[in-house]
């Protein structure tokens with residue numbers, strides 16, 4: 403057993419997948435969670451993925467040697483303040499949030515002395531939410547990024563690393579600012595664009611909109627899948643990674659204007675050149691087994 | 694047998710899928726193709742999906758009662774001029790091109806009297822190219838849009854309809870301009886955006902680019918799949934559906950600027966409102982079984 407008591411603060415897609423994977427791999431003697439709504443607690447209990455489901459996050463965190471925040475990042479400030487008094491010295495406090503600088507900013511000041519605060523982010527997910535949508539294999543073959551502060555205890559980092567490796571991930575360490583920059587282009591901007599185009603279609607006249615649904619197999623439907631992700635989670639991500647998202651969005655908009663002009667002026671060579679150049683990245687992703 | 698001789702002008706993903714499906718359903722006594730390169734002819738022959746593979750499109754079209762153009766739309770003007778002299782009265786000339794007004798413009802003037810010209814477009818595909826990537830089930834459960842001219846012979850339209858229904862599609866008739874407008878939002882704009890964001894990532898500094906590949910599972914990889922489609926096919930589509938694509942792109946850019954502003958000013962309520970509103974379209978697509 404890697405841990406005695408694992409506390410998951412939040413038990414949605416990510417939290418419940420971790421509960422399942424940790425149970426399957428025998429990574430904790432006891433797995434507990436807290437979650438806001440009674441209905442979610444009932445679901446978590448009836449799925450049998452936790453030993454206890456509490457309303458109060460402090461009750462879940464009490465006595466835990468690994469506490470993982472698994473709620474939208476906008477809730478981290480309050481939740482970490484709520485659990486701080488019960489965190490035991492030597493315990494690891496980590497999270498799964500999709501941004502990292504804001505987590506350091508919001509959680510860092512609440513961490514008691516002697517508690518190891520090591521933020522993390524599994525690069526794995528689906529567009530579904532809630533404990534019923536999780537599965538133990540979610541993290542297999544996927545990366546998990548940890549952003550330990552420079553003074554972090556190496557032994558604590560090693561224990562958290564081992565936990566993620568045992569649920570199937572490859573672990574890499576990174577600076578929070580660099581994490582936020584990389585994720586802005588690999589995840590946040592794609593989601594923003596997907597939400598935008600689906601929004602554009604939503605605003606079309608009624609007849610055209612029903613045809614968009616009917617003939618969505620030409621590419622559009624893939625965007626609707628991405629844009630079906632949880633609204634609160636994504637609102638928080640964009641608010642908390644503003645700078646990096648706006649920077650990447652600026653580059654994207656310039657590039658789009660370039661293609662727009664090429665289409666307007668019938669410059670087929672420019673279109674062909676870009677459409678050819680983009681294939682290299684796809685090949686890289688297939689070779690890296692992330693396709 | 695619905696047709697005596699089916700001639701596929703071009704035998705890539707779409708042509709070869711039609712050859713396989715038509716053979717499987719017994720829709721033609723003889724299935725032939727023409728294709729530009731010797732290597733593609735060899736592949737088509739060795740796959741056993743056609744009875745003859747010609748270099749000269751006129752040899753394939755000669756004596757055919759159904760001729761389907763299955764090459765990039767930019768080649769249609771020349772190809773239709775090349776086959777026009779051999780098209781038999783009563784034959785149906787159709788196509789699978791992703792735009793329809795340009796096809797009417799480019800092919801229409803070459804169609805001999807007595808030949809039934811009925812443009813078509815199956816809303817089905819993948820990002821792969823060439824005869825080896827086709828499969829007989831590609832069209833199953835997918836829509837096929839026909840854009841017969843107002844004076845089209847109803848019996849010929851009915852025969853072509855039956856052909857598409859037998860390969861598994863639902864057939865709908867539409868005006869070419871309306872087709873181009875619907876496809877601009879359901880297919881052309883999504884591809885343009887996917888190519889753009891993958892291009893934006895391609896231009897990043899070398900170290901960041903390798904990380905984009907590594908951590909692409911957060912959303913980006915889905916865009917790279919779409920942006921792996923054939924460059925020539927897509928160049929032709931954008932050049933041939935300029936007006937409708939630029940119109941939808943204008944709307945998209947406005948909507949993106951609105952979200953950009955909301956992120957910059959921290960207006961979480963606007964983000965949340967849009968992210969919630971877009972879910973209805975996803976539900977529609979799942980209900981329409983096009984997900």
Ligand SMILES: NC(=O)c1ccc[n+]([C@@H]2O[C@H](COP(=O)([O-])OP(=O)(O)OC[C@H]3O[C@@H](n4cnc5c(N)ncnc54)[C@H](OP(=O)(O)O)[C@@H]3O)[C@@H](O)[C@H]2O)c1
Pocket residue numbers: 411412413414415416417436437438439440442443472473474475477498499500501523524525526527528529530531532533632634635
């Ligand atoms: N989904 C992904 O693809 C993905 C990937 C990597 C990382 N992440 C990160 O993982 C975290 C959780 O995402 P998820 O997909 O697992 O979400 P989810 O399935 O929607 O579950 C969210 C959990 O957080 C709780 N919660 C929501 N709002 C809350 C609030 N205002 N106060 C207290 N608790 C609240 C929910 O409680 P109730 O159900 O009781 O309301 C539920 O337990 C997020 O920080 C996200 O950035 C997500």
Ligand SMILES: NC(=O)c1ccc[n+]([C@@H]2O[C@H](COP(=O)([O-])OP(=O)(O)OC[C@H]3O[C@@H](n4cnc5c(N)ncnc54)[C@H](OP(=O)(O)O)[C@@H]3O)[C@@H](O)[C@H]2O)c1
Pocket residue numbers: 702703704705706707708727728729730731733734763764765766768789790791792814815816817818819820821822823824923925926
């Ligand atoms: N792919 C999709 O998802 C999809 C979906 C719906 C409709 N469509 C439409 O279907 C058509 C074909 O697409 P596809 O995906 O089947 O393409 P593909 O797999 O790339 O095959 C293209 C075919 O066209 C031939 N060709 C290419 N350039 C040519 C040229 N300059 N002159 C003569 N022949 C040429 C190729 O011949 P060689 O191999 O001998 O060079 C090959 O036989 C396009 O009009 C496209 O708009 C595609």
